[in-house]
Amino acid sequence: MDDTTHLTNDQSIKLFIQRDYSEGTGVKFQERFPSELQGRIDRDEFIGILRGINDIFADAEALSYKAFMENCCACLTGYLLLLCMSTHYEKCVKRAAEYIAEKNFNDLNRRGIFIIDPMEKGLRCDIAKKMIRKLLHEVGEESLPISK
Amino acid sequence: MVKKWELIESKNRFYCDGRCLSGHDIGVFILAIVLISITSGLFFAFDCPYLTIRLSPAIPVFAAILFLCVICFIFRTACSDPGILPRGTSDEILYLERSNVTNSPHGVALPGRTIEVQMHTGHVLQLKFCSTCKVFRPPRVSHCSLCDACIANFDHHCPWVGNCVGLRNYRYFYSFLFSLSILCLYILSFNITNLVLRSQDKPSFIDAIRDTPATIVEAIICFFSIWSIGGLCGYHTYLICRSITTNEDIKHTWNSSRHGVTVKNPFSKGNGCVNCFSTLCGPLPPSFLNLRATVKADDHINRVKNEPMSTTNIEPIIQYQPEDNRRQNNNRMHSTTIHPYSDQKQNRRTPRDYI
Numbered sequence: 001m002d003d004t005t006h007l008t009n010d011q012s013i014k015l016f017i018q019r020d021y022s023e024g025t026g027v028k029f030q031e032r033f034p035s036e037l038q039g040r041i042d043r044d045e046f047i048g049i050l051r052g053i054n055d056i057f058a059d060a061e062a063l064s065y066k067a068f069m070e071n072c073c074a075c076l077t078g079y080l081l082l083l084c085m086s087t088h089y090e091k092c093v094k095r096a097a098e099y100i101a102e103k104n105f106n107d108l109n110r111r112g113i114f115i116i117d118p119m120e121k122g123l124r125c126d127i128a129k130k131m132i133r134k135l136l137h138e139v140g141e142e143s144l145p146i147s148k
Numbered sequence: 149m150v151k152k153w154e155l156i157e158s159k160n161r162f163y164c165d166g167r168c169l170s171g172h173d174i175g176v177f178i179l180a181i182v183l184i185s186i187t188s189g190l191f192f193a194f195d196c197p198y199l200t201i202r203l204s205p206a207i208p209v210f211a212a213i214l215f216l217c218v219i220c221f222i223f224r225t226a227c228s229d230p231g232i233l234p235r236g237t238s239d240e241i242l243y244l245e246r247s248n249v250t251n252s253p254h255g256v257a258l259p260g261r262t263i264e265v266q267m268h269t270g271h272v273l274q275l276k277f278c279s280t281c282k283v284f285r286p287p288r289v290s291h292c293s294l295c296d297a298c299i300a301n302f303d304h305h306c307p308w309v310g311n312c313v314g315l316r317n318y319r320y321f322y323s324f325l326f327s328l329s330i331l332c333l334y335i336l337s338f339n340i341t342n343l344v345l346r347s348q349d350k351p352s353f354i355d356a357i358r359d360t361p362a363t364i365v366e367a368i369i370c371f372f373s374i375w376s377i378g379g380l381c382g383y384h385t386y387l388i389c390r391s392i393t394t395n396e397d398i399k400h401t402w403n404s405s406r407h408g409v410t411v412k413n414p415f416s417k418g419n420g421c422v423n424c425f426s427t428l429c430g431p432l433p434p435s436f437l438n439l440r441a442t443v444k445a446d447d448h449i450n451r452v453k454n455e456p457m458s459t460t461n462i463e464p465i466i467q468y469q470p471e472d473n474r475r476q477n478n479n480r481m482h483s484t485t486i487h488p489y490s491d492q493k494q495n496r497r498t499p500r501d502y503i
Binding site (some may be wrong): 014015016019021022023024025027060061062063067068071072075078079080087088089090093119120121122123124125 | 216217220233237243244247265266267273275283286288300319320323414415422425426428429430433434436437438
């Protein structure tokens with residue numbers, strides 16, 4: 001198996017879940033289970049979380065009458081309306097971030113996994129961090145010899 | 149506290165603390181603004197007083213509305229993020245090099261590799277690696293050498309707006325073209341009306357021109373502009389109905405036949421109206437860059453900041469030193485090290501700014 005692990009400076013292993021472009025340029029992440037997470041979390045559970053994220057973004061990108069009305073009204077005001085209110089897409093992005101935070105807090109952190117909000121990395125990929133050490137108190141972190 | 153926009157590696161310029169951006173050269177953009185403003189100004193100064201009295205006060209009102217629309221749309225196009233993709237971080241590059249996401253053998257360096265994507269329509273797209281941005285370019289993304297960035301749904305780089313036209317500002321660009329065409333037609337038609345009405349009042353046509361010399365200037369500017377602007381607007385209407393970008397049209401991406409089969413556009417929804425609706429009124433993602441966020445230690449942005457080493461300045465130095473030095477700093481400064489997960493508190497999220 002290829003060594004895809006790389007110990008980063010913050011003592012965690014980063015796994016990048018790439019975008020799935022098979023259905024177009026809409027935001028969708030590949031629903032595959034990274035082999036590095038074997039043993040830490042159930043495969044179906046992890047893919048279920050990814051599917052949840054994909055569903056929220058699918059809702060954001062859907063061509064609905066709501067999006068149409070929002071954009072028409074915005075156009076009629078010279079797009080100045082967009083400076084005052086947040087769009088449906090932006091609300092969905094916030095919802096995705098809350099969903100990821102909730103999943104991290106409830107299910108993933110105790111298994112040593114942390115998913116980073118894909119918006120932080122520009123929607124190019126999703127990152128799952130595998131923490132190889134337990135969470136420590138902020139002050140007094142030990143220094144570990146870091147091996148490659 | 150350094151914001152992300154201060155460390156962006158593209159050639160864009162940023163204003164208002166990262167709220168607006170433009171391309172590198174804005175000279176032609178300023179020329180466009182000046183030309184539109186002067187022509188409209190002359191119209192309001194010379195034609196409108198006479199036409200208001202002679203015909204209707206609604207004429208300058210509509211002209212003012214059109215002019216404001218044009219200005220709104222051009223600034224919106226010029227100052228919006230067109231869909232710049234953030235560059236690949238070192239972690240990501242390492243992961244890509246070692247993993248099997250590409251379809252090329254591992255011995256080949258990343259720039260030589262491609263990813264093949266099988267689309268649901270049956271097309272197979274090849275995603276190439278961008279050596280500058282260090283990412284595999286998603287479908288419809290192209291690298292603009294003038295802005296030095298990969299742009300999503302790249303259409304073209306427009307010098308008249310001083311920015312690239314891409315996913316996030318295409319509708320503003322189209323609205324700008326449309327409203328400017330209407331403004332040109334409006335000014336031209338009322339210039340002609342003005343001259344005709346004045347020549348009825350005056351003994352000769354030359355006397356009418358002598359009364360409003362500016363009208364001829366405006367008419368000439370508008371007459372020559374309407375062909376190019378109107379033509380461009382018509383061209384983009386055609387592109388929108390077919391759901392292709394200027395870049396794809398120039399390169400005949402969806403026109404060429406490969407192996408005897410014409411490649412159909414997989415991004416078209418089949419119907420011209422649905423394509424229009426999707427492009428102009430569809431949902432729009434926020435900026436991928438999150439320009440006004442503060443740079444964190446996690447971001448792996450490789451820029452060295454020249455700041456003196458003191459306890460008050462340790463945080464920025466930890467953030468900005470190249471990666472191989474950063475580990476050393478983390479081990480030395482125990483009590484002031486930012487724990488990787490301490491700033492990712494789940495309940496407190498800083499609000500994002502969307503441009």
